[in-house]
Amino acid sequence: xxxxxxxAFVPGHVTAFFSAHPADDPAAAGSRGAxxxxxDGVTVRVSAADGAVDGATGDxxxxxxxxxxxxxxxxxxxxxxxxxxxxxxxxxxxAVEDVLDDLNATGADVAVxxxxxxGAGFGVSGAAALGAALAANAAFDRGRSENxxxxxxxxxxxxxxxxxxxxxxxxxxxxxxRLEPGAPGVGELDGVxxxxxxxxxxxxxxxTEAVLGGDTTALSAAGEAALDxxxxxxxxxxxxxxxxxxxxxxxxxxPEVAEAVEAVDAAGGEAAMAMLGRTVFALGTGLSDAGYDPxxxxxxxxxxxxxxxxxxx
Amino acid sequence: xxxxxxxAFVPGHVTAFFSAHPADDPAAAGSRGAxxxxxDGVTVRVSAADGAVDGATGDxxxxxxxxxxxxxxxxxxxxxxxxxxxxxxxxxxxAVEDVLDDLNATGADVAVxxxxxxGAGFGVSGAAALGAALAANAAFDRGRSENxxxxxxxxxxxxxxxxxxxxxxxxxxxxxxRLEPGAPGVGELDGVxxxxxxxxxxxxxxxTEAVLGGDTTALSAAGEAALDxxxxxxxxxxxxxxxxxxxxxxxxxxPEVAEAVEAVDAAGGEAAMAMLGRTVFALGTGLSDAGYDPxxxxxxxxxxxxxxxxxxx
Numbered sequence: 001x002x003x004x005x006x007x008a009f010v011p012g013h014v015t016a017f018f019s020a021h022p023a024d025d026p027a028a029a030g031s032r033g034a035x036x037x038x039x040d041g042v043t044v045r046v047s048a049a050d051g052a053v054d055g056a057t058g059d060x061x062x063x064x065x066x067x068x069x070x071x072x073x074x075x076x077x078x079x080x081x082x083x084x085x086x087x088x089x090x091x092x093x094x095a096v097e098d099v100l101d102d103l104n105a106t107g108a109d110v111a112v113x114x115x116x117x118x119g120a121g122f123g124v125s126g127a128a129a130l131g132a133a134l135a136a137n138a139a140f141d142r143g144r145s146e147n148x149x150x151x152x153x154x155x156x157x158x159x160x161x162x163x164x165x166x167x168x169x170x171x172x173x174x175x176x177x178r179l180e181p182g183a184p185g186v187g188e189l190d191g192v193x194x195x196x197x198x199x200x201x202x203x204x205x206x207x208t209e210a211v212l213g214g215d216t217t218a219l220s221a222a223g224e225a226a227l228d229x230x231x232x233x234x235x236x237x238x239x240x241x242x243x244x245x246x247x248x249x250x251x252x253x254x255p256e257v258a259e260a261v262e263a264v265d266a267a268g269g270e271a272a273m274a275m276l277g278r279t280v281f282a283l284g285t286g287l288s289d290a291g292y293d294p295x296x297x298x299x300x301x302x303x304x305x306x307x308x309x310x311x312x313x
Numbered sequence: 314x315x316x317x318x319x320x321a322f323v324p325g326h327v328t329a330f331f332s333a334h335p336a337d338d339p340a341a342a343g344s345r346g347a348x349x350x351x352x353d354g355v356t357v358r359v360s361a362a363d364g365a366v367d368g369a370t371g372d373x374x375x376x377x378x379x380x381x382x383x384x385x386x387x388x389x390x391x392x393x394x395x396x397x398x399x400x401x402x403x404x405x406x407x408a409v410e411d412v413l414d415d416l417n418a419t420g421a422d423v424a425v426x427x428x429x430x431x432g433a434g435f436g437v438s439g440a441a442a443l444g445a446a447l448a449a450n451a452a453f454d455r456g457r458s459e460n461x462x463x464x465x466x467x468x469x470x471x472x473x474x475x476x477x478x479x480x481x482x483x484x485x486x487x488x489x490x491r492l493e494p495g496a497p498g499v500g501e502l503d504g505v506x507x508x509x510x511x512x513x514x515x516x517x518x519x520x521t522e523a524v525l526g527g528d529t530t531a532l533s534a535a536g537e538a539a540l541d542x543x544x545x546x547x548x549x550x551x552x553x554x555x556x557x558x559x560x561x562x563x564x565x566x567x568p569e570v571a572e573a574v575e576a577v578d579a580a581g582g583e584a585a586m587a588m589l590g591r592t593v594f595a596l597g598t599g600l601s602d603a604g605y606d607p608x609x610x611x612x613x614x615x616x617x618x619x620x621x622x623x624x625x626x
């Protein structure tokens with residue numbers, strides 16, 4: 001059981017619209033709304049170095065190695081913190097650290113890789129947290145269920161204030177509709193049955209923490225109205241139209257995004273702003289047809305999944 | 314909007330163990346238990362011939378064409394029943410017909426294709442029903458949500474007595490654990506996070522209807538015990554071990570399957586019986602190692618999905 005590795009892939013997620021539902025219990029907190037998961041996503045590789053794999057029951061072992069005899073201060077995090085990289089450069093993500101701590105896996109080496117822009121509304125932090133949960137559980141053979149791992153990643157993301165609904169959407173895949181907020185066992189999901197090409201262009205970052213930390217009353221009212229529309233007509237064009245209405249009513253549109261959405265509309269396509277980022281996404285060839293040079297991917301059918309590891313024989 | 318086609322893929326599902334939970338409402342009826350979804354599955358192609366696509370609002374049109382003026386007897390099913398094939402041969406599946414009826418899509422041509430053995434414990438009828446729901450919804454642009462389509466297919470399968478838990482498991486993908494019985498909105502799911510190669514050998518059919526139509530008290534008690542074990546330790550080897558205990562206690566083992574399970578065990582592998590079929594499935598190369606000549610596939614990460622159609626640009 002020593003020196004195990006596992007790799008998870010988690011799709012990116014662009015939120016079309018949402019309402020915020022804070023709660024004291026991070027598993028019960030979350031958002032209602034809808035979005036699109038993408039085949040462009042985040043890959044998380046977790047390597048349990050020799051010794052670290054025994055972390056679940058290894059506090060005693062760590063204490064044995066601790067010549068100070070100060071067992072309280074000695075856990076994997078302090079004794080054997082592993083390396084952390086994001087796209088090959090040294091760097092860590094708060095929600096990932098909280099997940100590793102919960103799984104007693106801080107001793108692992110964790111590499112996060114993504115082609116998605118960070119901080120631009122693709123749910124990269126949530127994807128990294130969920131990928132870390134799946135991969136660390138596999139690498140360290142922690143024996144958690146999928147709901148348990150999604151709950152852990154969701155709570156970490158909510159606790160850090162970096163997202164409210166990405167994790168449960170990314171776990172599901174497809175075009176997730178968040179009917180009720182919260183982690184598995186609390187929240188409730190549906191989906192728009194669709195397979196489509198998705199294009200996107202990013203103009204820069206927008207702080208999720210700043211928006212979620214402010215007054216979200218008007219935003220949430222607009223999000224609830226958009227959700228009602230989509231539930232009445234669960235089709236992709238309706239999702240995009242509801243998203244455009246939400247961006248206007250919640251006063252979140254930024255000029256470059258508004259211009260791109262209008263250009264796609266003028267070219268006969270469907271586009272909307274990704275919440276929360278200076279990002280526009282479109283169905284089919286909407287952005288290409290409007291003269292932009294977008295990245296292209298597809299709706300991700302599978303959701304978060306292990307793609308390599310001890311079980312992948 | 315005339316002459317649309319859509320194609321859905323739905324994974325096969327081998328049930329490891331289950332308890333039966335009948336109910337008057339087919340959406341509330343179902344089973345608790347666990348199983349494994351497979352990359353070997355069922356493809357359903359739905360073609361909406363010209364005219365049939367207007368079926369949702371087309372009862373009036375059909376009546377207009379009816380020279381007898383007997384509007385009650387005229388619906389798509391009688392006026393324009395489309396073709397039905399299973400692996401290229403003429404043939405229909407009860408649950409599929411009920412789904413098409415619910416979606417007012419009986420006028421469509423429906424082709425079901427699968428490499429899986431039928432009636433051998435792979436959930437082919439449930440997969441066909443769910444695939445028909447996804448593909449007909451897309452081809453006829455019916456605008457149903459995913460939960461709605463899963464509920465429709467689940468109710469059709471339960472109503473026909475051909476399965477209790479395959480549809481919700483196949484919609485989810487992975488290694489589904491059915492915590493509470495029933496369709497989306499009623500039932501509750503979890504999963505064992507695992508990616509694995511799966512081998513299987515089939516020795517023939519076993520009637521689901523005959524088993525589910527008999528006294529299921531002892532079977533359900535064994536299924537509940539197996540589920541408790543898996544919830545305590547959600548790992549693949551535990552799922553297989555719980556499945557072996559269930560097959561013994563529920564007295565469902567057939568000699569060829571028992572022999573194969575023992576042979577895999579003797580060779581150091583993990584195997585169990587697929588409920589309900591004369592089928593054995595094994596992790597990794599378990600059956601190959603034991604000298605069998607199995608088919609091989611993998612755990613299906615995605616669950617049911619559209620793979621072609623109007624939205625797949």
